[in-house]
Amino acid sequence: MTTRKIFLLLLNIFCSSFLFSQVHFLSDFESASIGSVKLLDSVWIKSTPTDSMLTLSYEISSRFDPQNPVDTSLSPSARWYYFRITGVKGKQLFINIRNSETIRPFYSYDNKNFKRFEYVENINKGQINKIFTQDTVYICHFIPYTCSYLDKRFEEWSESKYVKTEVIGQSQQGRDIRMMTLTDRSVDDANKKRVWIHGRVHPSEHPSSWHLEFLIDKLLDGSVHSRALLANTIFYIVPFTNPDGVYGGLSRSASTGVNIEINWNRPDSLTMPEVKALRGKIENLTKEKPFDLFLNMHSQISGTITYWIHTAESTSELMFRKQMLLSALTINDNPLFSPADLSFSDVAPRYAEGWVWNRSGNSTVAITFETPYTYYKNDKSGEWVSLDNLKSLANNSLFAISDYLGISSDARILADVKVSRPSGWKKVNDDSMVYFGNECLITNKQKQRVRAKVKFPEAGTYKVYTWVAGAAYNWSDNLINRWKFVGSVTVSKKCTYKWKGTSDQMNGVANKMLFIK
Ligand SMILES: [Zn+2]
Structure with missing residues (x-):
């Protein structure tokens, strides 16, 4: 060298x-x-x-x-x-x-x-x-969703006339637990639906916060449908239930080491301040009227989106059907979520959902909604979780919530299906099927005529969907429990339109229709 x-x-x-x-x-x-x-x-x-x-x-x-x-x-x-x-x-x-x-x-x-x-x-x-x-x-592990980032978003959201924020309590380490209330205050609250959503009980579950953020953004996007939703609903949202855990970079516990997800039925001395704050606020808000929907936002290691459905045995057949309707509406038109991804468990009072079940029974669907960290539908070769697809999921989730609550707007109109010859149909209250409302009409005859009356607010083309009600139990395919596209209607001006169809288009169950501008 x-x-x-x-x-x-x-x-x-x-x-x-x-x-x-x-x-x-x-x-x-x-x-x-x-x-x-x-x-x-x-x-x-x-x-x-x-x-x-x-x-x-x-x-x-x-x-x-x-x-x-x-x-x-x-x-x-x-x-x-x-x-x-x-x-x-x-x-x-x-x-x-x-x-x-x-x-x-x-x-x-x-x-x-x-x-x-x-x-x-x-x-x-x-x-x-x-x-x-x-x-x-x-x-x-995932794109971080931190306390200071939430502070920034809170400030932005607070500028909206639909948003009011308040502190509902303090964490163990003295951090504020904040709630935002979103509704159109120019409309009387008396007849509004009421939805509670809380997130980040488990601090590591960052995807769930992005999902919730996109849901709030969608609600405040000023679109015709979002404005109708805010005129007819009050959303109570607590983005961080466990701010200490989030700030401290913990995984599943509060600063005390307690997993506050399962701390809802403990005696006072063992109940964490975070749970006390939530329980106090919920008790206060539901003194006279229960919530219609209660969502607990989480993320999970399994490569699927899921709702944790409470079994009919541990709740009721009606509650099971209601949960399945919400699930079906969320799965509808969502390529990243399928019936096979749903999870089932018995309701238990140590969880928020069990506490709500004991308090409100069939009135409130209280459910955990999980997003994955990795990929969807257990498919490594498919789409991986990103902020973009969490945003699509959030948009989808909001339509599911509004359909579940039965809220129509000029851009998304729900209508009841009427039958032309009642003798060919049977009125049933059958919780083994997934449908809207308390009862529905079923027939086993082909080509029974049905109709729906809908008010179109302006000229344009509307896509027409019928609800295809199917089995609530062992539901595995994508042919039932969904909005099925059956054609388009074009009108030249604001009018009342009578849609005509047949029983075949709705699996023999006359229930609901949807018209989307
Ligand atoms: Zn969790």
């Missing part, structure tokens, strides 16, 4: 060591979390004839939540991780995250724009392998 070559090699090693010597893992910022970090190996490899690259191999563990002092048999979770690594530019890092369900997590160079690791960068669960192009990188 010539002196020049030796000089260049030494210079290269010196520069490399100097430039690449400092790699630090940090979790000194909001919602951050990391457990232990262990450097396993550090090797220089010759990446080009004149250059070398440092390859570092780390084993890290996700940080565990505090030990749960109330449900002592529960092991603390360590799902959430969100950390910064500095000094990584031009280095190849192998990071093995031992104790979280990591599949294609996210990274960002500016802590704002996050990108999923590519499949080749995370071939094995929990193992990241990447050469980073900037000196600092943030790595996290």
Whole structure:
């Protein structure tokens, strides 16, 4: 080797060591979390004839939540991780995250724009392998939805004339638990439907907050339908039930270690302040009238969207049918959600839903709504969860809520189906089928004539859908329990229109129709 070559090699090693010597893992910022970090190996490899690259191999563990002092048999979770690594530019890092369900997590160079690791960068669960192009990188389980970000959104939402905000209590560490009430205050509240939604009981479940944010945005988008929804409904929304957990980067517990999701039936001394705040507010709001709908927004490791449907055995057949109607309306026209994705369990008083069931019975559908972190419909080769598709889901969720509540607008008109020859039909109250209202008309005869009267507010083309009511139990295909497109109607002016059809278009069940501009 010539002196020049030796000089260049030494210079290269010196520069490399100097430039690449400092790699630090940090979790000194909001919602951050990391457990232990262990450097396993550090090797220089010759990446080009004149250059070398440092390859570092780390084993890290996700940080565990505090030990749960109330449900002592529960092991603390360590799902959430969100950390910064500095000094990584031009280095190849192998990071093995031992104790979280990591599949294609996210990274960002500016802590704002996050990108999923590519499949080749995370071939094995929990193992990241990447050469980073900037000196600092943030790595996290999902795109973070933090307290300061929510503060910013709260300020923006508060500017709307439809929004009022209030503090309903304090967390264990003294953070405000905030609620927003969304409704059109120029309309009398007396006949409005009432919907309660809360989120982030489990701090790691960041996708659920994006879902809820997009739902609020959609509600405030000024569209004809959203305005009708606000004129006919009051939404009470608590985006962060557990602000301490979110701020502290915890996984499933509050700052105390308690999983407040299952803290609703404890004696006062073991009930967390977050649950007390929620219960107090709900008791206050439902003194005279129960909620129509109660949504508890979560995210889950399973690669599916789901509603946790309470069994008929643990609630009632009517409650089961109502839950299935809401599910069917959410699955309708949603390529990312299918009947096979629904989950079933018995209602239990330790959960908010069980507490509401004991309080309001059949009047309130109280249900947990889960979004995944990874992909949809258990299909790794399909669509992966992104902010874009969570936004589509939120838009879909809002139409499902409004159809479920029976709210029409000039852009989305619901109508009852009437039959021409009642003798060919039977009136039933059959909770084993999924339909709107208390009863429906069924027939087993073909080509029975049906009609619906609808007021079109202006000239235009309206798409026509019939509700195809099918079985509530063991529902597995996409042919039933959905809005079925049956044609279009064009009118030249505002008018009352009489639609005519047959029993075949609605699976022999005369129930509801939908006209969409
Ligand atoms: Zn959860």
